[in-house]
Amino acid sequence: MTPDDVAHWMLTEVKRDGTVYQDVMASAMEDKFGEEFVPSNINGHPSIRPDVLKIFGKISKESVVWVKSDKAWRLREPHDEPGRQQP
Numbered sequence: 001m002t003p004d005d006v007a008h009w010m011l012t013e014v015k016r017d018g019t020v021y022q023d024v025m026a027s028a029m030e031d032k033f034g035e036e037f038v039p040s041n042i043n044g045h046p047s048i049r050p051d052v053l054k055i056f057g058k059i060s061k062e063s064v065v066w067v068k069s070d071k072a073w074r075l076r077e078p079h080d081e082p083g084r085q086q087p
Helices: 003-017 022-033 050-059
Strands: 019-021 064-067 072-075
Touching: 003 019, 003 022, 003 050, 003 072, 019 022, 022 072
Parallel strands: none
Antiparallel strands: 019 072, 064 072
């Protein structure tokens, strides 16, 4: 599997569920693709590799937003502000 494959899988998951929380996404990614794509961050929590997130950002730029307060990705809604990050 490549980072591109994993990023496309992420997009499929968001499209299927509507909203996906970062911790749930990381756990499912580790189960499906292995630890290689889910290293531990400085606090010891699972994180998603930056190269995967970069590709995911490019392929989902218009369709998915990041809700920082929820630590979740969700499908863009008509009332959303421009840009990726939403309040």
